[in-house]
Amino acid sequence: MSKPEQDAALRCQQLEQENADLRTSLEMLRQDQEAGYHVQKRLLPLNAMEHQGFRLNYWLQPSLYLSGDFLDFWSPKPGKLLFYLADVSGHGASSAFVTILLKYIVSRYAKEDDLSPARLCTRINEELLVGGLDKHLTLVMGCLDTQTRQLTYTLGAHLPVPLMVSDGEVQELEGSGMPIGLFPGAVYKDYTCTFPEKGCLMMASDGVLEVLPGEGLEARQKEWRLRVAASGGDLESLLQRLPGEPDNWPDDVTLMTVSGF
Amino acid sequence: MSKPEQDAALRCQQLEQENADLRTSLEMLRQDQEAGYHVQKRLLPLNAMEHQGFRLNYWLQPSLYLSGDFLDFWSPKPGKLLFYLADVSGHGASSAFVTILLKYIVSRYAKEDDLSPARLCTRINEELLVGGLDKHLTLVMGCLDTQTRQLTYTLGAHLPVPLMVSDGEVQELEGSGMPIGLFPGAVYKDYTCTFPEKGCLMMASDGVLEVLPGEGLEARQKEWRLRVAASGGDLESLLQRLPGEPDNWPDDVTLMTVSGF
Known part of the structure; x- marks a missing residue:
């Protein structure tokens, strides 16, 4: 050699x-x-759940292994469906820690509380601030009365804004709110609407906006709305309308639907 | 070429x-x-803390990045010192999740409770089982009355058994208990002793036994006892008496002392 x-x-x-x-x-x-x-x-709920004329579905893809996105749904009382989707700042291990705590705090207060999403968010805000983890989150939380179809919800600075798909139309849920775990004394507000017959509420974490084309938040939210409309509120169909490979998406992405049937 | x-x-x-x-x-x-x-x-307490004639010190080395060992101490009421050292089964991310939850559960109940370590452990056991994380832990928890020097403590299957160093003598704390988060309805017992003048309580997670020489648990516990005795209850001195490089130790290792001065 x-x-x-x-x-x-x-x-x-x-x-x-x-x-x-x-x-x-x-x-x-x-x-x-x-x-x-x-x-x-x-800690995630069973996918999918059917409960008194409603179905809850989700799809969650962490960008690394551990997820900063989290969601839960269950029936805390007969005739009530409580659900939330949360997006903790950042992703990975440090954010995943907060999701564990979130699940614990919500389960605990949902037992005592009158199921007002706004009051539950006020509690989560206080607990996260006391906990001193230096992490915050955005959240959409709703409580659905399956008899009257009244939906009470609160929005903790969550993007994209949840969309209600009904009769081929897509409407943003009204309202606003502050992120959770950032501001002491932050106050959250309950909004209400009637859940339309055969309607579908589509929620997502903001990771979904990062994979959509367009310059800036406005353009991407518009894209999101268009694709949700085209999917008719169907999760599988919506997934096929998102570009690229989920494995390579840069942030955690979660989709969640509540549909009436 | x-x-x-x-x-x-x-x-x-x-x-x-x-x-x-x-x-x-x-x-x-x-x-x-x-x-x-x-x-x-x-989430760890400030190292070291002095409080009404007592000093709390610790040293914690995760084997990877995230730790399945955890400890905390604070004064929940005037004249009382509450402390615990916990070792979650396994190590790394999955065990670290449980430490976050543990801190939250203990802080919460310590506010309501009469500061009985046994009752606090009963609550932690229940909450971990409800949480469904499929993880358990061993724990030593004590509540010290700084006026009367009465120490009330409970032992949740924790090894090595905490040692009281006093006047050159080393004594194991009496008592036993079940691991936490494994058995529904597990009952914990409060033990009491008087904290000796200038005494030092030395606690450690079981990772320390893995780095000591000897065949089997008995031999290693004996080694542990000898080294604690030789250190006189001083953390730095004890660390120097442990073999090998902490960076290469196979499990999380935590040492914690409560010393009267």
Whole structure:
């Protein structure tokens, strides 16, 4: 073997060793994150749930392993459906921590409370600030009376604004609110509307806006609205209308629907 | 360049590219875990704290980035010091999730409760089981009356058994208890003792036993006891008596002392 050949062989050998070491470290962190996500997934509700004429569906894709997006829905009392979708600032492990706490806080207060989403948000805001995790979140939370079809909801600075799809029309839910966990004493407001017959409420985390084309928030929200309209409120159909590969999306993306049938 | 030289150069090039890709992936996961640990660290108490004649110190080293060990101490009422050291099954992200929840549950109940460690543990046990995270923990929790020097404590299957160092003697705290988050309806018991003048209570997570020499738990606990005795209850001195490099220890290791002065 010539001298340059020997040098090259040696260099290859070194690189192979380095690669093997890197793979080992990477595998260790991957397994750790996967174990974490396994725990986090246990906290998500069963997909899909049907309850007294309504169906709840979701699709959640973390950008790394652990998710800063979170959602939950259940029937805390006969005739009531409580649901929320939250998006914690950032993504990954640090944000995932907050989702665990969020689930715990909401479950706890939803037992005591009169199921006012605004009051629940006030409580979450207080608890997150006391907790000192230095993380905030945006959130849409609703409580649906399945008999009267009255939907009471609150919006904690959540984007994109939830859309109600009904009879081929798409309407933004009215209202506004502050992010949760940022401002002491922040006050949230309950809004109400009637859930339309065969209507569908479409919610998403803001990661979805990042994958849509357009310059600026306005343009992307418009794109979002167009695609939701074209999907007719169907989750699968909407997913097919989003560009690119979910695995490569830069932020966590969550879609969630409440549909009346 | 000869054909074998060309082949070797090409192989090197491929390996370098793979190497760079692996480094990028690894760096992304590392940063994520570090951000998570940054959040987790915010939940730890200030080291060290002095309060009415007592000092609390600790040293915590996660084996990866995120820690399944956790501790806290504070004065919930004048004249009372509450402290605990917990070791969640496993380590890393999935266990770290539980530490966040633990801090939240204990802070919450310690406000309402009469500061009985046993009753606090009963509550944590219930909440963890309801939470459905499928994780359990061992724990030592104490409440110290700084006036009477009465220490009320409970032991949730925690190893090594906490040691009281006083006048050159080392004594195990009496008592036993079940792990937390495994058995519905598990009952915990409060034990009491008088905290000796200038005594020091030394607690540790079971990771410390893994770094000590000896075959089996008994032998390692004996080693632990010997080293604690030799350190006289001083944290720095004890650390120097543990073998190997903390960075390479296989499990999270936490040491914590409560000393009277």
